[in-house]
Amino acid sequence: MSAHGASAKNALCETESGAIEEAASHADAVEVHRRRALPMWNQPGPYYAPFCASTLMNLASRLGSLYGESAAPERGRPLLNEAIVMPRTPMGP
Helix, strand or coil: CHHHHHHHHHHHHHHHHHHHHHHHCCHHHHHHHHHHHHHHCCCCCCCHHHHHHHHHHHHHHHHHHHCCCCCCCHHHHHHHHHHHHHHHCCCCC
């Protein structure tokens, strides 16, 4: 397996682990897994941009909910803005 393939596999594992933690209502663990996944999605190249964007949107949504409850919902906005722009980047073959 190439380094890019390994990075994508690891990112997928972190993303799925975040989904499992979310289903179990383990909010802190959700954020940890999704934050770990983000740099891994960037390593394989632009082909994986939609996966990274999805992870960013999920994380931004999670943080928006968390920060919304603490009267600071704008803290999740930078991740959401980044996720919105990302799919417009050219994708690989």
